[in-house]
Amino acid sequence: MTGTGPAGPPLVVLVGPPGAGKTTVGRLLADRLGVAYRDTDGDIETTAGKPIPEIFFDEGEPHFRELERAAVRDALAGHRGVLALGGGAVMDDGTRALLGGLPVVFLEVGLHDAVRRVGLDAPRPLLAVNPRQSWRQLMDARRPLYTEVARAVVSTDDRTPEDVADAVLDALQLKDA
Numbered sequence: 001m002t003g004t005g006p007a008g009p010p011l012v013v014l015v016g017p018p019g020a021g022k023t024t025v026g027r028l029l030a031d032r033l034g035v036a037y038r039d040t041d042g043d044i045e046t047t048a049g050k051p052i053p054e055i056f057f058d059e060g061e062p063h064f065r066e067l068e069r070a071a072v073r074d075a076l077a078g079h080r081g082v083l084a085l086g087g088g089a090v091m092d093d094g095t096r097a098l099l100g101g102l103p104v105v106f107l108e109v110g111l112h113d114a115v116r117r118v119g120l121d122a123p124r125p126l127l128a129v130n131p132r133q134s135w136r137q138l139m140d141a142r143r144p145l146y147t148e149v150a151r152a153v154v155s156t157d158d159r160t161p162e163d164v165a166d167a168v169l170d171a172l173q174l175k176d177a
Helices: 022-033 040-048 052-059 061-078 093-099 111-118 131-149 161-171
Strands: 012-015 037-039 082-084 104-108 152-155
Touching: 012 022, 022 037, 022 082, 022 161, 037 040, 040 052, 040 061, 040 082, 052 061, 061 093, 093 131, 104 131, 104 161, 152 161
Parallel strands: 012 082, 012 104, 037 082, 104 152
Antiparallel strands: none
């Protein structure tokens, strides 16, 4: 789904690792704010005509990251709703620069909850071998970057998606929006 209304920066940008709830919470936020929800991973799959794991395996991670950079750039410029970025989007310096000053929320999740939510056996290319250890290594590398771009950090552990959406709205002072 693409944005509604005039193009411009998103009202909310969600970042975080697999299992943080970006899609579920993002859709709730979009409904509450009366705007569209968009996910850059979905944009990438539409552009490539295949699922992300196939892009990784067929063309490699560098090609996927090129597609991701373009998808993030396009979405940040033309979506005035709720936007969820893929977990690794923050690894790119240019993407982090584009996120500067935007209402970015890092949805933080612990390993236990991430495992419970996605099982870490789903088709996630960077977690294919030893998923728990891979997830920990990803988080060691990405947590500082998520924090760097975030205006707010919201923990999703032991919370319902509705509670997380409330916390995001509170953190961005959009509760009465």
